[in-house]
Amino acid sequence: MSESVFVRMCQIVGTSQQVAIRRETEDIGEVVERRVTPNDGLIEMISGSLREGFRLKGSDVDSMYWSNNHRVIMDMSQSEYYNTANTTLILSDSTESPPGFTLLQLLTPTTDREVHSACVRMNDKVYISSSIYRQLTCSAAIANSTVHGPCGSGVLGSKEYDTAFCFVSDIWPLSASSWTDSCHSWPDPEVVDDIVRNGCHFVAIGHSLGPQENEEWRISFSRAEYKLVSSMNHCQFLIYGLLKLFLKEVMNQQSEETNKLLCSYHMKTTVFWAIQQNTLPQWCPQNLLAGFWVCFKLLLRWVYEGVCPNFFIPLNNLFLTKVHGSAQNRLFLQLHGLYKKGLACLLQSSSIRSYIIDVLYKPRLSICTDESTMRSEFDYDVELVRESKKAISHTADLCGHTNAIHTIEQLLESPLTHYQVVTLQNLTTSLFRNTAFQSHNTFMYTNTGVNKQMYIADKTFCHMLKLAAKFGCISDMLYIAMYYYKTLRYREALFVMEMTKVKLAQPYLMHEEHVDRARYTEAVGGQSWSTKIRQAVAVDIVLYNEICYISELIPEQQSALQNRDTTLIIPVFVMLHFLEFLCYRHIDTTLSQAALDELQVLVHHDQGLYISNLSREISWEILGICQQITGNLQAALYSYQQSLTQDPFQNIHAATKKRIHDIVGTN
Missing domain, CATH: 3.30.460 (Beta Polymerase; domain 2)
Structure with missing residues (x-):
């Protein structure tokens, strides 16, 4: 029995439900993108x-x-x-x-x-x-x-x-x-x-x-x-995953001479042929290791013969340019050495070694293969938040399309899984947000200033942002605050931020996978997804660089666009303090300085809880912008220099260097 290996592979690769979340969220995002x-x-x-x-x-x-x-x-x-x-x-x-x-x-x-x-x-x-x-x-x-x-x-x-x-x-x-x-x-x-x-x-x-x-x-x-x-069942998918692990941790570790000869594509091709040729009566958890062994033997035969047939065009030999001559012979001898060890060759895999020991030395050991015992409702919620967010990031260019909402309406009338409905819901909130800001920018540029028209338009834009916040997560409220700041309504913006701060302070908050599992489950476990996302989920703020949200960040957005980067991703707590600082500047300088102090403590001392490594570049940049606005040029210069030392994930270096040049030029 190899159930323990099944459990371990589910831990590494994911359960069938986790894999379904990943595929279905990406699928629906791709469908929307294609249509618009x-x-x-x-x-x-x-x-x-x-x-x-x-x-x-x-x-x-x-x-x-x-x-x-x-x-x-x-x-x-x-x-x-x-x-x-x-x-x-x-x-x-x-x-x-x-x-x-x-x-x-x-x-x-x-x-x-x-x-x-x-x-x-x-x-x-x-x-x-x-x-x-x-x-x-x-x-x-x-x-x-x-x-x-x-x-x-x-x-x-x-x-x-x-x-x-x-x-x-x-x-x-x-x-x-x-x-x-x-x-x-x-x-x-x-x-x-x-x-x-x-x-x-x-x-x-x-x-x-x-x-x-x-x-x-x-x-x-x-x-x-x-x-x-x-179309594979989950056991077949896990075997494919096991072959990928075995390639990386065992086969490619044999010698430098042969570690570039085989690749993941060869493993995939092996699984395809093994399944189609009916080499195993049942592809089920109990036969996971038997399925792996069938595939390994097929791969060994191919290496011996020097022929790996492409699954769709068998005459296309995938080994033709690399696995031949002396290199082929060396590779075969190494793989045959692993083959002679039997399943014990898997002991060389660091990821599953301890589980293979159980199989080899405790053959009667039986562990439940029920996936419901491997992952909880909480785990699937984390997966869904992460994957639907990724799917939306791949549809960044959709925000300017007026027919995107209509496309989503049509899709909602077709058969959809729960995960796809959630992804469409999140995509809709993103479209509402960006359409509101984009339309406001266009309206202000083209309108001559008729009060009634401006009032109607503004009401429409606010309604769209409030709808997005109603169906979105907690952090979506900050887009309303951004819009109020953009339209000079600082007190209204601060009121929205105060409500947002209360929600962000809840002990069960799920923020970018940081969450107290027990408290989250106690607070919203078993409730609808709409309730969970409104009450307990916050994600980082995404600004599409072709849309102006906050004028103070225009240089950073332009810098990113020059490098074909479509978005700026700003940690939600950094954005909260940034907006507080900007709004209080027009109302109360003491409270403005307090917001800046909070931002400084966060950026200087956070250990990855609120600011990920990939977000440190923009976080230092925003701190520097605030310090430069207050006239503290020395502190701003230090912050910009720190921004330049971070991972250049957001491609804002050109803006940072320009800001440094402006400061140095004034001194």
Whole structure:
């Protein structure tokens, strides 16, 4: 029996409910983004292990981007499906390319600067060069990225990221047409139909052994793979997770010569083939280790043969460029050495070693596999707050779209899970907030100052912000205070902040995963999600950089925008004291100084409870702004210098340096 390993893998990877929260919140955010992105817009899709539902330490953040008005077709007859007046057509030409790769021929004119610049002429036809396009788009999503495979890579905060600019096709590739015939037992026909109906992508990297490496593109089945992983039962998903752990903690630790030969994609491919080939009668918790062993033996055979067949295009050997010759032999000997140890080879995995000991030496040990005993209602609440917040952050560009609310209304009439309803609710509050501020800015810029019109407009904007606060969490009240400050109603702003402070002082407050579990459960356990979020949840303040909320932060927002960063994320307690300071300046200088003192104590002495490492940069910056406003230039200079030493997560360094220059210039 291997139930103890099942429990441990649920602790590491997540229970089925946690994984469902992660997938479903991202799914619904993606649906909204797709529906409201204009024809000439850019679509983002989170991919890789994060998208699949893993939250393993050290995992990369993988994203794919493509132009909504560019489409790849597989033959010329498919051009009739598209309006070439607003869609650029690209033809996949794989006649001379290795399996899994293709050339992309530009058929119609493009307005995309990078695509146009990447065009090369071959045999009197125009093709898009993958190598040129890759170089041109490497830093398009995040500045200062470096080329890694088909992606732009780097580190943002504590996370490594890979961003791939690619092309999309609504049509399933001809080279993978036989795949549908092989799906007899898995996945289900509905999943197969869904996969085929959603086509594929093309990422900017050619086959390294081919004659046209610089021009070729690789066919990516990232979306199809996500559908396959989602169709796994939880035991199969845990086996996939165990293989990823085993790769990182055991296989890649054997020697420096071989630790780059295998990757997580090989593990995923192994699981896909093992499930489809019916290598295990039952994929259930009791057979978790048996499933792992089946996959490991399949991988060992592939390494011996030097062939790892792509799941969709088996003729595409994923080992072709790395696992061959002497490197292949060394890798096989190392894996065979692990194989001879049997399941005891898992003792080398630091994450599950103690649980494997139980299985090996206490074979009769039986531990309950009921997931309800592994996680509480509280744990799922924490997961839902975190994941719905992430899903909303990926739809940052939606706040300017007037049809976004209408799209959400339509979605609410369709079948949705509880987690998706919560995500849509949070997205709606975000849209209300940002529409109110954006509309106010536009109105003040275009209106000549008719009092009645201003009064009606102001009432509408206030109503939207109050609606957002009614359906949102505690920290959403601070957006009302921001609006009152922006419109010079300082006493009203302070009144809202006093109410907010009372709620933020509750001992059961959940703030960015910091919470007293027992008190939270006692206060709101068993209640509706709407009650929980209104009474017990606070998150950091998100300002979209194309919208002016507080004029004092315009330089920081502009600095971030220059680096293609769409948001500023400000700790809720930092924003509270900042707003108090700004408002009291116009009412009571003593209380204004008291608010500044509280902010200073918070920024100087917080140990991560209220200010995360990634938020220290903006927190020191805001403290410096307040000190500079009061005329304490020496203290402000120190705060700005401290801001420059923090993790540059928010890309505000240009603003900080400008503020330092202004201070030094006045002395």
